[in-house]
Amino acid sequence: MTDMATAVVQTAPETYELRELPLPEIGFDDALLELEACGICGTDVEVFEGGPNRSYPIVPGHEPLGRIIRIGDGASAKWAVKEGDRVAVHSTLTCGRCRTCRAGLRGCTAPEFSDSAIYGFRSPDVSPGLWGGFATHLYLAPEAMVLPVSLDLSVGAASLFNVMSNGVDWAIELGGVRAGMSVAILGPGPRGLATLIACKAAGAGPIAVTGLTRDGERLAMARELGADATLDVSGGNVAGAVVDALGRAPQLVIDTTPGSVDSVVDAIAMVAQKGMIVLAGLKGPGRTAPVPVDQIAAKQVTIRGVVSRALSSMQYAIELIESQRWPFDRLASDAFGLADAEQAVRSLMGDHPPLHARIEIGA
Ligand SMILES: [Zn+2]
Numbered sequence: 001m002t003d004m005a006t007a008v009v010q011t012a013p014e015t016y017e018l019r020e021l022p023l024p025e026i027g028f029d030d031a032l033l034e035l036e037a038c039g040i041c042g043t044d045v046e047v048f049e050g051g052p053n054r055s056y057p058i059v060p061g062h063e064p065l066g067r068i069i070r071i072g073d074g075a076s077a078k079w080a081v082k083e084g085d086r087v088a089v090h091s092t093l094t095c096g097r098c099r100t101c102r103a104g105l106r107g108c109t110a111p112e113f114s115d116s117a118i119y120g121f122r123s124p125d126v127s128p129g130l131w132g133g134f135a136t137h138l139y140l141a142p143e144a145m146v147l148p149v150s151l152d153l154s155v156g157a158a159s160l161f162n163v164m165s166n167g168v169d170w171a172i173e174l175g176g177v178r179a180g181m182s183v184a185i186l187g188p189g190p191r192g193l194a195t196l197i198a199c200k201a202a203g204a205g206p207i208a209v210t211g212l213t214r215d216g217e218r219l220a221m222a223r224e225l226g227a228d229a230t231l232d233v234s235g236g237n238v239a240g241a242v243v244d245a246l247g248r249a250p251q252l253v254i255d256t257t258p259g260s261v262d263s264v265v266d267a268i269a270m271v272a273q274k275g276m277i278v279l280a281g282l283k284g285p286g287r288t289a290p291v292p293v294d295q296i297a298a299k300q301v302t303i304r305g306v307v308s309r310a311l312s313s314m315q316y317a318i319e320l321i322e323s324q325r326w327p328f329d330r331l332a333s334d335a336f337g338l339a340d341a342e343q344a345v346r347s348l349m350g351d352h353p354p355l356h357a358r359i360e361i362g363a
């Protein structure tokens with residue numbers, strides 16, 4: 001085995017380069033992963049474009065999947081995995097000691113575990129450098145959270161663990177979706193489709209998924225996955241169209257649309273009395289929505305925001321993928337090699353983004 005890793009390093013907005021980094025020594029409580037793949041999402045696009053307050057260099061890639069090639073005894077006992085196992089890596093490193101961590105909540109407040117303590121956001125200059133999933137190897141720090149994934153799955157299907165975690169987190173963990181619940185999912189992107197699968201797994205229905213005219217392929221996939229209605233809402237009147245399609249107001253609305261704040265107003269307009277809205281898509285810094293306060297009060301609406309995902313959601317997401325009850329291989333539509341990382345991220349920036357994109361080592 002070579003003792004060097006190859007990693008994509010982002011040195012400035014829209015600037016990737018490939019670098020060789022030495023493989024680290026592994027001690028008692030850490031491990032080294034040979035990466036198989038790393039899922040890509042809208043966050044990678046924002047980082048690539050150089051969103052506000054980004055500092056460089058970083059090794060991008062926050063949805064890593066791979067095989068453990070070296071592991072210390074302590075880490076092996078803590079994570080219940082061994083050399084050769086395939087694992088999915090949670091994007092955040094947590095101290096495990098602060099009040100938030102001890103309460104089992106997400107959003108570690110320890111200063112050294114700030115924004116940069118996320119895989120895909122750390123500098124390669126912080127030893128041992130292998131902090132991102134766009135690379136041949138990933139360093140599993142003692143503070144990492146990893147879960148085993150079956151080797152029976154294709155690399156593509158397994159690489160959906162992060163997007164599925166979001167769907168599970170938003171629909172089940174936060175939305176409390178359950179059998180027979182009427183649901184509206186705003187946005188048919190990878191996260192919208194993952195949310196749909198989580199809702200179907202919980203037995204919810206009827207379910208409507210909204211999109212735009214350009215989302216034809218994604219809306220067709222939503223129907224295949226079991227959406228009762230898919231709506232092209234390019235023309236507006238989103239709330240009316242959703243309520244008509246469902247035959248009643250949705251008890252749960254999950255807004256997965258990035259960028260647009262109109263969807264927040266739509267969600268409040270369509271949600272049922274005492275319904276729940278999960279605001280899952282980031283709208284961008286400084287974006288604010290006019291809030292119809294009286295409507296929220298009159299309908300006694302609960303609105304929940306979310307960041308990251310619970311480890312329990314990641315566990316259930318992996319179980320859903322391992323069930324192979326949905327066409328995950330086709331959902332994992334596009335694979336790009338490490339050398340084509342820029343092309344991979346740019347594929348999400350066009351008008352016809354793939355169902356899902358990933359970096360696959362050796363693709
Ligand atoms: Zn992501």
Ligand SMILES: [Zn+2]
Pocket residue numbers: 094095096097098099100101102107108109110113
């Ligand atoms: Zn903490």
